[in-house]
Amino acid sequence: MTDVPPDGRSSQRAIRRANLSSVARLVAAEGPRSRATIALRTGFNKSTVSSLVAELLDLGLLAETGQDEHPGRVGRPARTISLSGGAVAAAGLEVNVDHLAVCIVDLAGQLLHSERLVAANGAGSPGPVLDELARLADTAIAAVESRGVRVLGAGVALPGLVDRRDGRLVVAPNLGWRELPVGAELARRLDRPGLLLTIDNEANLAALAEHWDGAARDLDDFVCVSGEVGIGGGVVIAGELFRGTHGFGGELGHVVVDPAGARCACGARGCLETVAGQAAVLRAAGVPPRAGGAELLARADAGEVRALAALDAAGHALGIALTAVVNVLDPEAVLLGGYLTPFTPWLEGPVTAELGRRVLASAWSGCEIRAAGLAEGAAVRGAAAGVLRWILADPALIAAMPHESGAVRYASPVGR
Ligand SMILES: [Zn+2]
Numbered sequence: 001m002t003d004v005p006p007d008g009r010s011s012q013r014a015i016r017r018a019n020l021s022s023v024a025r026l027v028a029a030e031g032p033r034s035r036a037t038i039a040l041r042t043g044f045n046k047s048t049v050s051s052l053v054a055e056l057l058d059l060g061l062l063a064e065t066g067q068d069e070h071p072g073r074v075g076r077p078a079r080t081i082s083l084s085g086g087a088v089a090a091a092g093l094e095v096n097v098d099h100l101a102v103c104i105v106d107l108a109g110q111l112l113h114s115e116r117l118v119a120a121n122g123a124g125s126p127g128p129v130l131d132e133l134a135r136l137a138d139t140a141i142a143a144v145e146s147r148g149v150r151v152l153g154a155g156v157a158l159p160g161l162v163d164r165r166d167g168r169l170v171v172a173p174n175l176g177w178r179e180l181p182v183g184a185e186l187a188r189r190l191d192r193p194g195l196l197l198t199i200d201n202e203a204n205l206a207a208l209a210e211h212w213d214g215a216a217r218d219l220d221d222f223v224c225v226s227g228e229v230g231i232g233g234g235v236v237i238a239g240e241l242f243r244g245t246h247g248f249g250g251e252l253g254h255v256v257v258d259p260a261g262a263r264c265a266c267g268a269r270g271c272l273e274t275v276a277g278q279a280a281v282l283r284a285a286g287v288p289p290r291a292g293g294a295e296l297l298a299r300a301d302a303g304e305v306r307a308l309a310a311l312d313a314a315g316h317a318l319g320i321a322l323t324a325v326v327n328v329l330d331p332e333a334v335l336l337g338g339y340l341t342p343f344t345p346w347l348e349g350p351v352t353a354e355l356g357r358r359v360l361a362s363a364w365s366g367c368e369i370r371a372a373g374l375a376e377g378a379a380v381r382g383a384a385a386g387v388l389r390w391i392l393a394d395p396a397l398i399a400a401m402p403h404e405s406g407a408v409r410y411a412s413p414v415g416r
Contacts, residue, residue: 017396019044023052024061024392027083034069034078053081060087060150061107061395083107088398089144090391091154092384093137093186094202095129097122097174097229102136103377104144104151105384107392109213112149113140114377122175122229130182134189141192152391152398153196155383157205158182159230161248164412167199170248173265174230183410195408196387196397202226202379203250204241206337206372207234209382212389214335215373221331224372225252225318226379227340230265231273235329253277255321275317278339285310293339300346308346315347319354326359326367337372344371 022042027033033041039049056062063084068077085108094101098120104113115136121129133156141151160172167183183199190197207224210216216224220239226232233252235242243249253273254266261270262280274280279289285307287295299307322334334351336344348369356362374381391397 013396017394019048019052020055020395021393023049024056024395027062027081028389028392032065032067032069032080032082034080036078037069038081055399056395057081059395059398060084061392061398063087085110086112086147086149088150088152088391090384090387091137091141091151092157092205092380092382092387093133093154094157094380094383095121095133095175095182096157096159096202096379100129100133100136101377101380102133102140103380103384104140104149105381105388106149107388109385111381112144112147115140116376126175126177126180126182126185130185130189134186137190138192151192151195153198153387154190155205155387156182156186156197156199157202157379157383158199159202159228159232161251162199162201164198164200164247167197167410167412169199173267174228176265187408187410190408192408196391197408197410198387198390198412200383200386201232201234201247201250202228203232203234203252204243205234205380205382205386206232206374206378207236207250207335207382208241209374209378209385210234210335210337210372211236211239212385213374213381214378215370216333216335219332221329222333222335223252223322223325223329223331224335224337224378225322225340227276227278227336227338229273229279230277232338233325235325235331237329252321252325255324257317257320272317272321276314276321276340281310281314284313293342297342300343311343311346312350314343315350316354318347319351320358322351323354323358326355327361330361330365331367333368333370335370335372337374337378338376341372341375344369 035049039046062081065080065082067080069080085106089104089106092103099116100119101116105111158169161170169180169182171178187197203226206226210224216222222236224234231253233250235250254271256270257272258270262274264271264274285296351369
């Protein structure tokens with residue numbers, strides 16, 4: 001590679017792109033602001049701000065609120081600009097072992113559509129599952145767009161290792177899927193010209209959703225445990241998701257809690273999810289899988305001995321697995337998400353007991369065990385919110401969007 005001197009026009013475009021992003025992210029972070037305040041906060045001059053705001057209004061990302069920034073103050077009113085609600089949105093899609101989910105969220109954070117469908121996705125081949133997901137997504141997007149909202153992109157949450165660079169699911173043990181180009185397969189099925197499409201691991205998206213809109217808004221260092229049939233983990237360090245070298249980090253469900261334990265779907269023995277995954281806990285509690293978490297909750301509430309014993313065993317296993325994470329990372333809190341959320345009152349005791357026994361710093365630090373805020377909707381909400389944040393970080397993405405022709409575009413917000 002040789003250094004190429006920057007072409008004047010392309011570097012100007014790059015600066016404009018970065019400036020659009022600064023304004024959009026400022027309004028997203030701070031709420032409605034006047035052009036004068038945006039100029040003050042970004043350091044851009046007023047005419048630059050006016051031109052950037054005009055472009056963001058044009059793209060539908062910002063809207064005039066009609067409100068004065070300082071009502072009652074003497075002088076010319078300073079009208080504020082905010083993120084636009086009900087104009088542009090993104091879809092979140094989720095494939096999990098026992099359900100499909102779709103939601104659509106607008107830039108102001110309003111949930112415009114939400115749907116969850118029970119489905120035995122691990123039972124067959126991926127083709128029909130992706131057909132059904134694409135159908136759900138198409139119907140939801142069409143319904144929202146008929147109300148005048150533009151859906152700019154879709155994020156897909158998957159319960160396994162994903163390679164975001166090319167949209168490939170590497171392996172999802174509980175689905176029995178391996179080496180599947182989910183991004184390309186869905187792009188082919190969605191008849192949505194110009195739609196941005198991206199995929200991510202469901203536990204990572206759940207952790208981000210909790211950090212942005214859920215129970216971890218006040219936390220910078222935390223672990224979010226996502227309990228489904230399997231168990232996923234999302235690790236946030238210094239406010240950023242920690243993905244590891246290959247993007248495969250956070251696989252808490254496959255931390256070993258009993259080397260001689262039951263065989264896991266991944267091929268190893270005694271992984272955490274063989275004891276604390278939803279299927280394992282229901283089995284231990286004697287609750288039929290179809291009755292699900294609601295039945296387990298009812299039995300736990302009623303004080304049924306077998307249900308309480310199953311939850312106690314799951315809590316101790318969780319505590320043992322989390323010991324490794326807490327000893328290494330020293331997080332402020334662990335969030336219990338997915339099916340685990342309503343069981344936090346029963347799990348907290350055994351988890352805390354194991355951490356107290358096994359974490360060296362436990363006498364001086366303490367790590368809070370907290371119920372997640374978005375529970376089972378976290379991953380799909382995170383998938384939609386991730387696309388919206390990606391667009392706010394680079395509004396030029398949609399400026400270049402072909403609306404009349406072209407195909408769905410698989411893309412990866414690598415580094416975000
Ligand atoms: Zn495993």
